[in-house]
Amino acid sequence: MCHNPYSKETILMELKSTKQKSLPLSNIKNNQLVGLCNASTYEGVKAYFIINFREVEETYAIEAEKIKDFIENTDRKSIPIKWCRENGILIEQEKKKSRYRYNVDSFLLN
Template sequence: MKGGTTIVIATKDKKNRSSRNPGKVFEKEFYDSVPADEAVFSYRLKDDSLGFANVKNPCDFILYKNPNIYLLELKSHKGKSIPFGAIQPNQIESLYRHNKIKGIIAGFVFNYRDNNETYFVDAVTVYHFYHMGERKSFSLEWARDKGILIPQKLKRTRYQYDLCNLLKY
């Protein structure tokens, strides 16, 4: 078209947005890994990662398996460390406080994508390491030492996580 105007309409496909964000893919795969045949309640909190409406969730997931409730913040990162900046300070503080209540197990699930390793680390351990000020990230070696391995299995293109170790914590 000579001298004409071309209009391009760009739309965001919300249904496929998670497939582009590895962190959201990890959250979905984790949620899909909750055992269906056991008495486990699971709830994935709505995540407002842009901070609109001043929403500050303490975690991504709530799991309940008698007698404990689990408050879990999931973090997936490339490389051999997860920088402190990937976690909101309010999440570290609130999960630390919640973890002090009997029957609540609060913590972080760290997924090191490049190494295909995932660990649960309780909120108290994360809180103390974060506030020591000696480091600026949670290294894979640190997670191996302080955390509980969550076995994972690749099923074609997606992972399935064996949550048995976590639910026995």
């Protein structure tokens, strides 16, 4: 959950990650879907599934209601990346090659 300072909305997110080019529906629990869809009915609240496709290094934000409609109106067992590209919002990302951790205790003790 986060607060959007630009629009003063509360944004609820359920994060999903897959190595495949589709997200199996078994990765979306019914209570997650129902909870997000119910929450999005409140004024000032938006609910999204954030789906990361690791192999192609693409991440999409898709409204919970769109995911619900997809599940109810298809007999597929997974959500393909093509559908996410057409119905989601691409989230820019940068893959870091290295990360640093600093020991500030030694600095502060001097």
